[in-house]
Amino acid sequence: MNEIAAVCSARADEPMAPHTSFRVGGPADIFAEPENAAQLAKVIEILKAAGVPYFTLGNGTNVLVRDAGVRGAVIKIGKGFSYSSVDGLVIKxxxxxxxxALARRAAEECIGGFEELSGIPGTVGGAVRMNAGAYGVSVSDVLKSVTYVENGSLKTVDAEAAKLSYRSSIFCGMKDAVIVEAVFEGKEFRKKEDIIAACEGYNERRRNSQPLEFFSAGSTFKRPKDGYASRLIDECGLKGTKVGGAEVSEKHAGFVINRGGATAADILALMKIIQETVLEKKGVLLEPEVVIL
Ligand SMILES: Cc1cc2nc3c(=O)[nH]c(=O)nc-3n(C[C@H](O)[C@H](O)[C@H](O)COP(=O)(O)OP(=O)(O)OC[C@H]3O[C@@H](n4cnc5c(N)ncnc54)[C@H](O)[C@@H]3O)c2cc1C
Incomplete structure (x- = not known):
């Protein structure tokens, strides 16, 4: 802990609830917030030498941290990683x-292609790892390359090698790799006002269809092969089902929400009820999209 605190901001026994959009989760033994790739590499080196496992956290909008917290370290990608630069249609x-912020930067530079993604509340690192997407567009549609830290060195892969597919990428299977930067290429130059209007339109659609007034991690389950998880959950009559403070949203059956005071155990128990009911009534096993830690 002392070695890490000499490199970057770090705290012991940091509650994870404030760092996640579900607002649940117990403390992480170590919480480190490196601000650049050099600090990040050093923190990883210290953790590895001490045999301490680590988990990378972006904006915490797709994770469910259990009530017992995290044994090991959480590396939160610090504010120093919030930069961008532009060259033509290319945004680093x-x-x-x-x-x-990426979509705002694209709008300022009159670069179209990021409008649909503008309302996804994650960071570039989390969005690349999850191949986040909305309204028919995914990160894979605009990604050119990804740079990450692994085994102490910086490596870059092009989008093809990063193998982005539905809510997945090679990074899902590379536990030690931490993404530090991504390069994107927009589709076309557009008028700034048109881009802003398009972003606003998508965000309006989100506000109308999603329970954004409650804590959640967005869609709890991945889309099954045929159809939508939310439709299956709705057809099983599960809207409004509650366990403690966790509830299947009445507004969007795909969202499990924390109505306030939910524990991770409540959310996990409700997820189990949803999975068992949908399997029994529809013959489909829903796979969590949310990363459980
Ligand atoms: C209200 C709401 C709406 C949402 N709508 C959508 C949507 O429309 N489409 C969609 O796809 N998702 C949606 N999500 C889910 C979420 O925003 C995305 O999955 C997002 O990409 C997660 O980014 P994050 O920075 O929050 O990642 P986190 O939740 O912090 O982490 C998610 C995963 O990525 C890993 N990770 C994070 N940063 C890095 C990094 N730098 N290097 C390596 N691994 C990393 C973590 O270890 C974890 O496994 C929504 C969530 C909410 C709360």
Whole structure:
């Protein structure tokens, strides 16, 4: 802990609830917030030498941290990773930049192609790892390359080698790799006002269809092969089902929400009820999209 604190901001026994959009989760033994790739590499080196496992956290909008917390370290991508630079249609972005900020930068530069992604509340790092997407567009549609830290060195892969597919990428299977930067290429130059209007339109659609007034991690389950998880959950009559403070949203059956005071155990128990009911009534096993830690 002392060695890490000499490199970057770090705290012991940090509650994880404030760092996740579900607002649940117990403390992480070590919480480190490196601000650049050199600090990040050093923190990883210290953790590896001490045999301490680590987990990378972006904006915490797709994770469910259990009530017992995290034995080991959470590496939170710090504000120093929120940079961007532009060259033509190409935008280089730090892993900590939010997709909203990426879309704003694209709009300022009259670069179209990021509008659909603008309302996803994650960071570039989390969005690449999850191949986040909305309204028919995914990160894979605009990604050119990804740079990450692994085994103490910086490596870059092009988008093809990063193998982005539905809510997945090679990074899902590379536990030690931490994304530090991504390069994107927009589709075309557009008028700034048109881009802003398009972003606003998508965000309006989100506000109308999603329970954004409650804590959640967005869609709890991945889309099954045929159809939508939310439709199956709705058809099983599960809207409004509650366990403690966790509830299947009445507004969008795909969202498990924390109505306030939910524990991770409540959310996990409700997820189990949803999975068992949908399997029994529809013959489909829903796979969590949310990363459970
Ligand atoms: C209201 C709401 C709406 C949402 N809508 C959508 C949507 O429309 N489409 C969609 O796809 N998702 C959606 N999500 C889910 C979420 O925003 C995305 O999955 C997002 O990409 C997660 O980014 P994050 O920075 O929050 O990642 P986190 O939740 O912090 O982490 C998610 C995963 O990525 C890993 N990770 C994070 N940063 C890095 C990094 N730098 N290097 C390596 N691994 C990393 C973590 O270890 C974890 O496994 C929504 C969530 C909410 C709360």
């Amino acid at each position: 972005a730090g892993a900590g930049l939010t997709l909203a």
